[in-house]
Amino acid sequence: MPKETAARERRVALVPDVVRRLRAAEHEVIVEAGAGLAAGATDEQYVAAGASLGDPWAAEVVAKVAPPSEAELVKLRSGTILVGFLNPLGDPDGLAAIAATGATALAMERIPRISRAQSMDALSSQATVSGYRAVLIASTELERFFPMFMTAAGTVPPAQVLVLGAGVAGLQAIATARRLGAVVTGFDIRSAVKEQIQSLGARFFEVEGLGDAEAEGGYARELTPEEQQIQRDALSVQMGKSDVIVTTALVPGRPAPKLIPASAVELMKPGSVIVDLAAEAGGNCELTRPGETYTTDGGVKIVGPLNLPSEMAEHASALYARNILSLIELGFDFEDEVVKGACVVREGKVV
Ligand code: NAD
Numbered sequence: 001m002p003k004e005t006a007a008r009e010r011r012v013a014l015v016p017d018v019v020r021r022l023r024a025a026e027h028e029v030i031v032e033a034g035a036g037l038a039a040g041a042t043d044e045q046y047v048a049a050g051a052s053l054g055d056p057w058a059a060e061v062v063a064k065v066a067p068p069s070e071a072e073l074v075k076l077r078s079g080t081i082l083v084g085f086l087n088p089l090g091d092p093d094g095l096a097a098i099a100a101t102g103a104t105a106l107a108m109e110r111i112p113r114i115s116r117a118q119s120m121d122a123l124s125s126q127a128t129v130s131g132y133r134a135v136l137i138a139s140t141e142l143e144r145f146f147p148m149f150m151t152a153a154g155t156v157p158p159a160q161v162l163v164l165g166a167g168v169a170g171l172q173a174i175a176t177a178r179r180l181g182a183v184v185t186g187f188d189i190r191s192a193v194k195e196q197i198q199s200l201g202a203r204f205f206e207v208e209g210l211g212d213a214e215a216e217g218g219y220a221r222e223l224t225p226e227e228q229q230i231q232r233d234a235l236s237v238q239m240g241k242s243d244v245i246v247t248t249a250l251v252p253g254r255p256a257p258k259l260i261p262a263s264a265v266e267l268m269k270p271g272s273v274i275v276d277l278a279a280e281a282g283g284n285c286e287l288t289r290p291g292e293t294y295t296t297d298g299g300v301k302i303v304g305p306l307n308l309p310s311e312m313a314e315h316a317s318a319l320y321a322r323n324i325l326s327l328i329e330l331g332f333d334f335e336d337e338v339v340k341g342a343c344v345v346r347e348g349k350v351v
Helices: 016-024 043-048 070-075 092-099 115-120 122-141 168-179 191-199 225-241 262-267 308-330 337-342
Strands: 061-063 081-084 104-107 149-151 154-156 160-164 183-187 244-247 273-276 293-295 301-303 343-346
Touching: 016 043, 016 308, 061 308, 070 092, 092 104, 092 343, 104 337, 115 308, 115 337, 122 168, 122 244, 122 273, 122 301, 122 308, 160 168, 160 225, 168 183, 168 191, 168 244, 225 262, 308 337, 337 343
Parallel strands: 061 081, 081 104, 160 183, 160 244, 244 273, 273 301
Antiparallel strands: 104 343, 149 154, 293 301
């Protein structure tokens, strides 16, 4: 396992607990010195778990978080199996560069979302971290309470939180906002999530005239321009009433849908907060600046975080490492549906 070199990347692909499990299964584990420090794991802990410190690129399987940089590609050997988030839909050139080394690569984003592969589902494990963290960010940026307070100095109403997109991150955001005592409304274009939203104690926002937009694999399809307009119109009143909006809406392989137009931000009260988890894919809010937090002229704070899981590097790495462990335990049988699904480069050829 190499030390991650990408900007803002503090996670690692293996944690000491997972090294111990790999050793128990008689795998050798080589860790680059200092690799886990940013995620709270010291070299001593890795060595105590049975790893040796050395050149991680000499291993048969190289486990990473971020896609390899140019400097890392030089170290990637022909015949090696590389595992990590490789952004196969967003960066075809990156895949071609991996292929040119003669290596084989498995993209964690491509693990099929079937029951048998749940323990390897790194998109879900990291989305859980993002959804949780997004609400904590909102709660500190908001200069209002989340819960209702009845005190001798008066009564404070609870914050109104709107969560747009109720996949893995959105549901976690709803649950976290509820735990903090906010009144939460959730919305998604897949009607299957209505019950999930309600079971967390939130209200499901119904948009009249908008049918179910579930597509293959449980993901959403892109809405038509007419449907997008119906959605924006219906939601704008609710947006205006919200103290906090957390957006998580994504459509695989497409830019993030623009759910919050500038006109809706203008309707929000000064001091309200938008945390846009889709910032990396361009943002769900028209005014999001990816990687920045700023306040609009109307006093609304917009946060466009990049790589949120990295801000909770210790637990994000612990979950990710368990995903990697499950994949390694499966063995690299390229006829297996899961391995086949994740394989994006096979022996030097883009699949
Ligand atoms: P995602 O990150 O691709 O998208 C986040 C959410 O945004 C989704 O719920 C999507 O419906 C929603 N969305 C897209 N466009 C929208 C719009 N215009 N307005 C409002 N919401 C919009 O999705 P995800 O969280 O990775 O997962 C989505 C679904 O995949 C899950 O809810 C589940 O059905 C399925 N899944 C299955 C497994 C499994 O079986 N192992 C694991 C994880 C997820």
